[in-house]
Amino acid sequence: MKTAEHPVLSIENLSIDYLAETTVHAVRDVSLTLRRGEILGLAGESGCGKSTLAYGLTRLLKPPAFITGGRVVFSSREGYDIDLSTLGGEDLRAFRWDKIAMVFQGAMNSLNPVLRIAEQLEDVFLTHRPELGKAERRRRCGELLELVGVDRGRLRAYPHELSGGMRQRVMIAMALALEPQVLVMDEPTTALDVVVQREILQEITRLRSELGFAVVFITHDLPLLLEISDRIAIMRAGLIIELDDALTLYTNPQHPYTRRLLSSFPSLTGERGDFIRSGVLTGDIALEETEQTLEATAAEDVGIDKEEAR
Numbered sequence: 001m002k003t004a005e006h007p008v009l010s011i012e013n014l015s016i017d018y019l020a021e022t023t024v025h026a027v028r029d030v031s032l033t034l035r036r037g038e039i040l041g042l043a044g045e046s047g048c049g050k051s052t053l054a055y056g057l058t059r060l061l062k063p064p065a066f067i068t069g070g071r072v073v074f075s076s077r078e079g080y081d082i083d084l085s086t087l088g089g090e091d092l093r094a095f096r097w098d099k100i101a102m103v104f105q106g107a108m109n110s111l112n113p114v115l116r117i118a119e120q121l122e123d124v125f126l127t128h129r130p131e132l133g134k135a136e137r138r139r140r141c142g143e144l145l146e147l148v149g150v151d152r153g154r155l156r157a158y159p160h161e162l163s164g165g166m167r168q169r170v171m172i173a174m175a176l177a178l179e180p181q182v183l184v185m186d187e188p189t190t191a192l193d194v195v196v197q198r199e200i201l202q203e204i205t206r207l208r209s210e211l212g213f214a215v216v217f218i219t220h221d222l223p224l225l226l227e228i229s230d231r232i233a234i235m236r237a238g239l240i241i242e243l244d245d246a247l248t249l250y251t252n253p254q255h256p257y258t259r260r261l262l263s264s265f266p267s268l269t270g271e272r273g274d275f276i277r278s279g280v281l282t283g284d285i286a287l288e289e290t291e292q293t294l295e296a297t298a299a300e301d302v303g304i305d306k307e308e309a310r
């Protein structure tokens with residue numbers, strides 16, 4: 001899908017510290033633009049700051065995390081800009097559902113076990129669209145469930161009556177309820193088995209095309225990102241060290257750390273590698289690239305010590 005050049009979210013020189021016993025510089029001077037309608041993948045090893053960045057750009061950080069510099073600006077499709085640091089309280093809560101929605105890794109476990117799915121979905125409309133009547137709310141909840149591939153009959157179910165995959169789909173439906181322009185997904189399918197994961201990812205890319213929202217998709221699973229992302233940012237020790245469109249990043253990675261990260265996934269380098277971005281690349285190219293990568297990274301290193309960021 002061709003993405004428009006217009007930004008929907010601009011992250012400008014964002015820095016986030018954890019002011020714990022020792023200060024951790026978890027996000028360091030990150031600048032990043034999310035284009036309207038694109039899927040931007042954010043990859044990097046555990047502890048590099050991906051989740052902190054996700055929480056920072058949705059302003060969900062809690063102490064000891066503090067934004068120590070920079071800002072995040074949302075550019076609405078209606079043509080106005082909002083600096084998120086100017087929002088607080090109710091405005092911020094409303095903004096989060098309305099304009100930017102989130103799906104986090106354990107989201108499916110955050111459904112209330114004693115309430116039916118219908119009540120939990122309806123609650124979003126009751127809070128944010130109080131003008132809607134009961135029948136209209138019900139209708140929209142049914143439509144939402146079907147949008148994410150769950151039969152509307154499940155509205156009457158309790159969470160424990162649904163599989164993990166279905167519960168995660170319900171969470172995605174909830175995130176999409178108010179038609180946000182940005183969806184932040186932090187490891188949204190990691191807890192699910194591979195087949196269910198794949199189905200949900202296909203659903204997300206289909207919905208993105210249908211509804212036009214942009215996605216920040218966070219995972220340490222680089223092969224997965226290569227499949228679904230338009231562009232990929234590689235993060236290390238709080239810094240974005242490389243950002244490019246997915247195919248270029250795969251075929252021509254510039255940073256030694258990116259090359260090393262790519263080479264650490266057997267699925268990208270073995271004979272099965274050609275399923276990645278199928279139809280675009282062959283396993284031979286994948287193999288050749290990786291051999292070069294291995295030779296190159298044997299001789300050089302990135303030079304950013306993880307401890308240095310703490």
Ligand SMILES: Nc1ncnc2c1ncn2[C@@H]1O[C@H](COP(=O)(O)OP(=O)(O)OP(=O)(O)O)[C@@H](O)[C@H]1O
Nearest residue numbers: 018020024026045046047048049050051052053220
């Ligand atoms: N509450 C906290 N107090 C102090 N340091 C923290 C806290 N939460 C996270 N950190 C540190 O901030 C850094 C970034 O953590 P973060 O969770 O954002 O990384 P991540 O890339 O999302 O990792 P993962 O893939 O494991 O979720 C790490 O060094 C982590 O130890």
